[in-house]
Amino acid sequence: MYIPDEVIDKLLAEDVPYIDLTTWVLGIGLCRGEIAYFTREDAVLCGTEEVLRIMARLHLDVGLSLPSGSDIKAGEVFLRARGRAEDLHMAWKVCQNIFDHCSGIATKTRQMIQLAQEVNPRIAIVTTRKGFPGTKALSIKAVMVGGAFPHRLGLSETVLVFQQHLNFMGGLEGFIAALPKIKHHVCEKKLIVEANSVEDGIKLCRAGVDGLQFDKLSPEVLCAAVPQLKAINPQLVLLAAGGITEKNLAEYAQTGVDGLVTTSLYSAKPIDIGVKITALE
Incomplete structure (x- = not known):
């Protein structure tokens, strides 16, 4: 690095x-x-x-x-x-x-x-941008040495749409209406959107986003949602985020999502x- x-x-x-x-x-x-x-x-x-x-x-x-x-x-x-x-x-x-x-x-x-892959060998662990300011380079290196990957190194790297963005676009429906044009602009990148409910996730999946990041949904809800979403789009990238630590990691890994987004590694x-x-x- x-x-x-x-x-x-x-x-x-x-x-x-x-x-x-x-x-x-x-x-x-x-x-x-x-x-x-x-x-x-x-x-x-x-x-x-x-x-x-x-x-x-x-x-x-x-x-x-x-x-x-x-x-x-x-x-x-x-x-x-x-x-x-x-x-x-x-x-x-x-x-x-x-x-x-x-x-x-x-x-x-x-x-x-190791804990996550014991229950799901294909799961990825990725870290947020919420590390202590001034320590990013060494923290990211340490995460990668341990075998994980940075979820997002900075705003210039990936397209990740949050509710804070949708507030300027007329909400979820306004975003979905603009989605064809947005995807045209970022044809070489994946378009990931945060979803706060399974219902919103289904709408976004059917609209053609490349991935969904679910924030603070329980493992039980995700277990039921993952098969539904994968049936609509088998290539859809599914991420779980929000309060994921070593205490609940295995439960989230069992849901079938592709990756777990966590901040807890920075406070090791x-x-x-x-x-x-x-x-x-």
């Missing part, structure tokens, strides 16, 4: 705006040392490539590094580097934070995918990553 240099530099600058004052005051900056990152719990590792770029900027020599996507076990060292104490301490916390949070998202994503508990810095003689 492409993450610009300015993003990497900003991550480092947030923690080290000027100097590491403590290392400077102690007078240990030029001493040689080694830093080792290890995990205190089993996890899916994520963030290594960004950490390596930070370490390169700090002139640290990396001797061991496992790539993002690696399964790591409690107690396992997955990255080791050497250099000056001042550089090791500047790398310490910013890199630990990347590993903590990115690995947390990747691990939870892997767990949710960080992995407990440990760090040890030692002096070298």
Whole structure:
């Protein structure tokens, strides 16, 4: 995944705006040392490539590094580097934070995918645009490392029609009347529409939309609706969204929809990553 240099530099600058004052005051900056990152719990590792770029900027020599996507076990060292104490301490916390949070998202994503695919091997897990501002690049990478996919990276990417759009078009009926012209404009893209009821979904399906996103419909309602809609258009893409977490994921996966849209991955508990810095003689 492409993450610009300015993003990497900003991550480092947030923690080290000027100097590491403590290392400077102690007078240990030029001493040689080694830093080792290890995990205190089993996890899916994520963030290594960004950490390596930070370490390169700090002139640290990396001797061991496992790539993002690696399964790591409690107690396992997955990255080791050497250099000056001042550089090791500047790398310490910013890199630990990347590993903590990115690995947390990747691990939870892997767990949710496994949970969903146990009941529906063909189901997709996709994430919303509702992540914490300023963390999008790393969050999306972590989701993909865990095996899921971003539902929508931004407004310029896909056509996804909500009720907020329909309010300017005379409601659902006004939108359906304009649908042939709309589809002509986006002939190379799928046209997905949010439906708040099965009845609206049937109308939209018969009108020729490419997909429906149902918001906050119960698994029981979706179970009954999916066969009806697929009978009208077997190629119709069906998504379930709204409050989907690891607690109800399996129930939604059993409904027969093609994908589950969730925000919960972004709030994954960080992995407990440990760090040890030692002096070298």
